[in-house]
Every structure is written in structure tokens, then in C-alpha cells.
Amino acid sequence: MVCLLCGFDLGKDADGNNIKGNHSQRTCTMRSMPCMYRLLPTSKFFKPGGTVSYLDKGCVHELKCPRCRAVGHLRHTLRITDELYARNNAGDPIRVKEAGFVERASDYMYKKLDDPHAAELKADVVGKSYRHHAVKNRLAGTAAALAGNLY
Numbered sequence: 256m257v258c259l260l261c262g263f264d265l266g267k268d269a270d271g272n273n274i275k276g277n278h279s280q281r282t283c284t285m286r287s288m289p290c291m292y293r294l295l296p297t298s299k300f301f302k303p304g305g306t307v308s309y310l311d312k313g314c315v316h317e318l319k320c321p322r323c324r325a326v327g328h329l330r331h332t333l334r335i336t337d338e339l340y341a342r343n344n345a346g347d348p349i350r351v352k353e354a355g356f357v358e359r360a361s362d363y364m365y366k367k368l369d370d371p372h373a374a375e376l377k378a379d380v381v382g383k384s385y386r387h388h389a390v391k392n393r394l395a396g397t398a399a400a401l402a403g404n405l406y
Contacts, residue, residue: 259349260285260333261377262356263384278384280350285357285380288348289335289364290316293327300335300348320365328364331376333357 256273257264260283265274280286291302293316319326339362340348350357358377360368 258283258384259352259354260357261380261384262358263381265388276388278388283380284383285331285333285377287315287329287332289332290314290327292316294335298335299337299342300340322365323367330363330365330368332364334362334364 256276256279258278259280263278263283265276265278268274291300291314292304294301296303315328315332317326318329320328320330320332322330335348339350339354341351343349356377357363358370358374360370360373363373
């Protein structure tokens with residue numbers, strides 16, 4: 256399965272089956288959404304109300320961007336547009352396949368980010384995901400070997 260945000264893909268095994276992993280659009284570290292309360296009311300992702308619920312985990316409502324000092328986003332917060340995202344059953348934004356991967360500066364809320372730095376952010380996330388998967392597989396193999404020594 257390919258992550259629609261960063262493009263992370265484990266590929267296929269020798270039999271042609273997809274290699275399973277736990278990286279998806281929901282778990283991708285690039286998933287940093289803007290505060291839905293601060294969006295324009297015309298946006299389909301706008302949440303009415305003036306306060307942020309404690310249930311909105313990871314909301315950047317009160318956070319200030321360390322680069323541009325604007326409130327409501329961080330340097331890596333993604334820009335939500337109706338063309339790039341759709342709503343899932345829970346009402347959360349999900350990136351659509353036709354939008355492609357996040358790799359342009361225009362995909363981010365931070366206005367001073369340029370395309371080369373946006374590509375670096377993506378490459379960094381994909382690299383960390385591959386390293387995480389390799390470590391997880393190595394630890395699983397070690398655990399299996401230890402269990403084999405015990406029994």
C-alpha cells in the first residue's frame with residue numbers, strides 16, 4: 256500500500272504480494288493538518304464553533320509557527336483544499352489519489368517554504384519510514400531467534 260502523503264511503499268515480495276507494513280496516510284509523520292476551526296467557513300472541512308475540544312488531538316489551533324510567527328499552523332502543516340482532500344466517514348480530511356504526493360511548497364501552510372525544501376521534507380519522512388520498517392523487521396527476527404533458542 257502506498258502512502259498518499261509521502262509516497263512510502265514497501266513494494267512486493269518474491270511472490271508478487273504487497274509487503275505489509277503499518278505506514279499509511281493516517282500514521283504518516285507528514286500528516287499535520289491545520290486547525291479546522293480557523294479555516295474559511297466556505298471550506299467543506301470547516302468546523303463551526305470557536306473553541307477547540309480536548310478530543311482534537313494534535314490540533315495546531317494555539318500553536319505559533321516558529322518561522323513566520325503566524326498562529327494556527329507549524330512549518331510542516333499541510334494546506335487543506337477541496338481539490339486535494341476528501342472527507343472520510345469520520346469527517347477527517349483524506350488526501351485523494353489524483354492529488355499526487357505532498358512534494359510542492361504549495362502543499363504547505365508555511366508561505367516561505369520553497370520547492371527544494373518541501374522535497375527534502377518528503378525525502379526525510381520516507382527515509383525515516385524505511386529505517387523504522389527495517390529496524391522493526393530486524394527486531395522481529397531477533398525475537399523469533401530467541402524464542403527458537405528457548406524452546
